[in-house]
Amino acid sequence: MTDFNYGDPHPQAIDCLxxxxxxxxxxxxxxxEKLAETxxxxxxxxxxxxxxxxxxxQELANIxxxxxxxxxxxxxxxxxxxxxxxxxxYALDGARTASFRLxxxxxxxxxxxxxxxxxxxxxxxxxxxxxxxxxxxxxELGDVRKAISCYELAxxxxxxxxxxxxxxxxxxxxxxxxxxxxxxxxxxxxxEQALAIARETGDRHAIGNxxxxxxSVWVALxxxxxxxxxxEQALAIAxxxxxxxxxxxxxxxxxxxxxxLKDPQKAIKFHEQALNIARETGDRYTESQSLNNLxxxxxxxxxxxxxxxxxxxxLAIARETGDRHxxxxxxxxxxxxxxxxxxxxxxxxxxxxxxxxxxxIESPHADAARRILAQWASGEP
Numbered sequence: 586m587t588d589f590n591y592g593d594p595h596p597q598a599i600d601c602l603x604x605x606x607x608x609x610x611x612x613x614x615x616x617x618e619k620l621a622e623t624x625x626x627x628x629x630x631x632x633x634x635x636x637x638x639x640x641x642x643q644e645l646a647n648i649x650x651x652x653x654x655x656x657x658x659x660x661x662x663x664x665x666x667x668x669x670x671x672x673x674x675y676a677l678d679g680a681r682t683a684s685f686r687l688x689x690x691x692x693x694x695x696x697x698x699x700x701x702x703x704x705x706x707x708x709x710x711x712x713x714x715x716x717x718x719x720x721x722x723x724x725e726l727g728d729v730r731k732a733i734s735c736y737e738l739a740x741x742x743x744x745x746x747x748x749x750x751x752x753x754x755x756x757x758x759x760x761x762x763x764x765x766x767x768x769x770x771x772x773x774x775x776x777e778q779a780l781a782i783a784r785e786t787g788d789r790h791a792i793g794n795x796x797x798x799x800x801s802v803w804v805a806l807x808x809x810x811x812x813x814x815x816x817e818q819a820l821a822i823a824x825x826x827x828x829x830x831x832x833x834x835x836x837x838x839x840x841x842x843x844x845x846l847k848d849p850q851k852a853i854k855f856h857e858q859a860l861n862i863a864r865e866t867g868d869r870y871t872e873s874q875s876l877n878n879l880x881x882x883x884x885x886x887x888x889x890x891x892x893x894x895x896x897x898x899x900l901a902i903a904r905e906t907g908d909r910h911x912x913x914x915x916x917x918x919x920x921x922x923x924x925x926x927x928x929x930x931x932x933x934x935x936x937x938x939x940x941x942x943x944x945x946i947e948s949p950h951a952d953a954a955r956r957i958l959a960q961w962a963s964g965e966p
């Protein structure tokens with residue numbers, strides 16, 4: 586009588602499993618390459634963004650499915666080198682395009698696995714990039730302190746690996762983060778360092794981002810007119826490189842300048858151009874900013890009803906994306922609009938909700954919310 590060891594798989598079953606794994610690896614690699622192709626298209630020419638997004642949308646289900654498969658393989662077996670490499674590829678190789686289509690929370694889940702995979706492979710270069718992208722996602726969710734920690738680590742790792750491009754990107758993002766906490770002078774130092782690195786490496790995209798960010802610093806310091814030259818330079822570079830997101834940001838920033846210079850009509854023209862680009866590319870974050878800025882401009886023109894329509898659109902997008910910063914800012918703006926319509930109770934409700942968010946994300950707007958709530962509580966108009 587033959588004895589069978591039921592604990593050992595049959596050799597044919599082993600071969601079958603190996604063949605399936607080999608086929609799965611080829612498919613996972615194929616869609617990782619498709620994802621990388623979207624970022625290549627993004628940087629290609631003026632029409633690159635549309636081509637990149639079209640390809641991403643076409644392959645989204647497959648990209649998501651195989652990203653989940655490699656993450657599952659890596660989680661089950663951290664020593665699985667192929668799975669670790671693919672976790673990194675799926676998180677980083679299509680980051681520009683994915684930021685248009687995937688929520689910040691979804692990107693964070695993918696990047697967290699990527700960071701662990703980088704540590705497993707001792708890949709400090711890619712880990713720095715993952716941390717920089719994590720900072721961007723956490724910024725979108727309104728957790729600026731967590732974002733700053735990510736950026737600081739990204740700067741450190743970029744310097745350790747002599748990655749000047751990564752160092753410049755992380756410094757620029759660090760500047761944006763500290764600026765959102767009200768420290769414009771420190772932000773200026775980070776942006777100037779980022780600009781110096783971008784010029785050294787000849788990276789036109791990075792130069793455009795840095796000069797745009799320096800423009801925002803001058804606005805924060807009360808020199809709106811000085812910012813115009815920086816934003817116009819950023820707009821010219823974005824038009825030259827075909828970077829639609831950067832172009833929308835430059836147009837929106839010019840709108841903010843003209844709003845601060847008491848010309849809301851001119852501001853509206855710029856914000857409408859930025860909004861059109863954001864909607865064409867599916868950039869929900871920039872769409873939200875443009876709508877909020879349009880609402881503020883219409884409010885200055887004594888058209889609070891029109892402003893509230895824009896604010897409601899922003900709140901809907903912020904709920905969808907989890908963008909606490911936009912949600913809080915828009916709630917506060919809508920509170921002012923409701924008060925101008927003599928709807929004080931609704932105004933107070935919105936302002937109190939906004940204050941809670943501002944305190945949670947350490948926004949410098951918290952003081953303004955407290956002042957207006959104290960004013961309303963005293964019965965002042």
